[in-house]
Amino acid sequence: MPLWKWLKTELKTDIEKNWLNEKRIKEEAIFNYDTIHKLKQKLYSDNPGDAPAKVWALIVFQNWFTNFREFIK
Numbered sequence: 001m002p003l004w005k006w007l008k009t010e011l012k013t014d015i016e017k018n019w020l021n022e023k024r025i026k027e028e029a030i031f032n033y034d035t036i037h038k039l040k041q042k043l044y045s046d047n048p049g050d051a052p053a054k055v056w057a058l059i060v061f062q063n064w065f066t067n068f069r070e071f072i073k
Contacts, residue, residue: 004052007043019062
């Protein structure tokens with residue numbers, strides 16, 4: 001699966017405007033935005049290490065949280 005490529009291209013807009021945008025992360029207060037920001041910088045670099053897998057896990061969580069947040073509180 002070309003995860004890194006997808007996250008840097010087709011999914012980048014959704015990452016920045018939806019799943020991991022600063023406003024959402026700060027409003028939800030689940031994750032630290034500075035850490036998310038650094039992870040995104042690493043993702044978009046030439047040497048992302050394990051950033052694609054971590055970002056993918058965050059995207060999966062954000063989708064789950066969006067669908068089930070009403071049952072959590």
